[in-house]
Amino acid sequence: MKIGIVCYPTFGGSGVVATELGKALAAKGHQIHFITYKQPTRLDFFSENLYYHEVDIKSYPLFDHAPYELALASKMVNVVKYEELDLLHVHYAIPHASAAYMAKQILKKQGVIIPVVTTLHGTDITLVGKDPSYEPVVTFSINESDGVTAVSEDLKKSTLLHFDVNTHIEVIPNFIDLNRFKRQKKEHFKKAICPNDEKLMVHTSNFRKVKRVQDVIKVFYEVRKTIPSKLLLVGDGPERDKMERLCRELGTCEDVRFLGKLEAVEEVLSVADLFIMPSEKESFGLAALEAMACQVPILTSNVGGIPELNIDGETGFLCEVGDIDTMTEKAKFILADENLANFKNNALDRAKTFDVTAILPLYEDFYQKTINKT
Ligand code: GMT
Numbered sequence: 001m002k003i004g005i006v007c008y009p010t011f012g013g014s015g016v017v018a019t020e021l022g023k024a025l026a027a028k029g030h031q032i033h034f035i036t037y038k039q040p041t042r043l044d045f046f047s048e049n050l051y052y053h054e055v056d057i058k059s060y061p062l063f064d065h066a067p068y069e070l071a072l073a074s075k076m077v078n079v080v081k082y083e084e085l086d087l088l089h090v091h092y093a094i095p096h097a098s099a100a101y102m103a104k105q106i107l108k109k110q111g112v113i114i115p116v117v118t119t120l121h122g123t124d125i126t127l128v129g130k131d132p133s134y135e136p137v138v139t140f141s142i143n144e145s146d147g148v149t150a151v152s153e154d155l156k157k158s159t160l161l162h163f164d165v166n167t168h169i170e171v172i173p174n175f176i177d178l179n180r181f182k183r184q185k186k187e188h189f190k191k192a193i194c195p196n197d198e199k200l201m202v203h204t205s206n207f208r209k210v211k212r213v214q215d216v217i218k219v220f221y222e223v224r225k226t227i228p229s230k231l232l233l234v235g236d237g238p239e240r241d242k243m244e245r246l247c248r249e250l251g252t253c254e255d256v257r258f259l260g261k262l263e264a265v266e267e268v269l270s271v272a273d274l275f276i277m278p279s280e281k282e283s284f285g286l287a288a289l290e291a292m293a294c295q296v297p298i299l300t301s302n303v304g305g306i307p308e309l310n311i312d313g314e315t316g317f318l319c320e321v322g323d324i325d326t327m328t329e330k331a332k333f334i335l336a337d338e339n340l341a342n343f344k345n346n347a348l349d350r351a352k353t354f355d356v357t358a359i360l361p362l363y364e365d366f367y368q369k370t371i372n373k374t
Contacts, residue, residue: 006100017121093141152173173305
């Protein structure tokens with residue numbers, strides 16, 4: 001198939017899923033055309049089946065905000081027409097689904113039929129999308145998509161609850177490439193961070209409010225009182241300064257390191273003992289799956305699609321949002337020498353069920369069905 005993939009080219013989960021999906025499809029022989037405003041972060045190599053089309057966003061003194069959606073729709077029209085695409089797959093509804101609708105209508109007038117698949121990822125539904133300033137367009141563009149997928153049963157449920165959606169939503173979970181995300185031998189790295197054999201806790205995120213990074217630091221502060229440990233924070237975003245201040249206030253600076261946006265996150269995960277994700281909302285939790293693939297147990301909040309990934313008491317624990325005491329108690333339980341190995345093995349076993357080789361055919365079947373019915 002010739003497939004156009006539209007996504008955010010950034011470090012965010014939806015962009016990562018879209019890029020990895022495109023790469024895996026290309027490896028299977030499909031021709032994949034990425035349409036984004038910047039080269040996607042994980043698309044930094046050559047493959048004969050991968051193409052990249054940059055959206056030109058023209059500025060003009062009249063515009064306070066350049067009309068990205070129009071530039072994107074125009075680019076979609078051209079790529080679909082000249083590359084003779086079979087299908088457009090847009091990731092994250094805002095504004096990709098409505099831009100795709102507009103492109104589809106323009107193409108229809110020109111006698112070109114293009115099926116559109118929209119994948120709902122999370123905050124496009126649970127946070128931003130349901131805001132009245134976007135809701136009518138999001139509802140419309142979901143209903144007008146020829147196929148809709150959501151990354152968890154919970155996200156599907158939320159979509160049906162908050163939007164007047166009258167179309168089928170197929171659940172296709174996030175996936176992982178176990179060839180890349182696996183525990184690597186990085187003893188020298190572990191020794192450098194934990195010279196006295198301390199336990200290592202890791203958190204990765206985009207440091208938005210919804211991730212509750214402050215809970216990571218508070219749990220670490222409590223755990224460190226009895227278990228010698230270190231904390232690595234990977235990623236960057238709006239909450240970073242506040243989090244650095246919190247570390248200073250709690251006096252934990254010497255045991256906490258902010259690593260910023262790291263591409264080779266699997267190297268850090270390879271030496272971790274516990275991954276912590278205390279998010280307020282999380283439709284799936286791709287970062288936690290990446291940790292599990294590297295044999296890291298996960299301590300998470302009990303929200304959204306996370307319980308579909310984290311099996312309480314086996315791969316880690318599920319705790320109520322903001323419940324620092326319980327999170328501390330569970331973190332200590334996992335980190336206890338007699339428990340850790342079991343949790344690590346269970347985490348990897350669970351991650352294996354989300355291997356890309358198992359999930360990719362679900363997308364291929366869904367594309368084919370969508371093309372057939374259009
Ligand atoms: O808000 C984010 O963390 C980024 C967001 C995105 O769409 O870029 O991530 C969402 O999509 C990921 C991939 O499907 C999911 O694994 C994340 O759970 C989800 N984030 C939230 O729901 C907060």
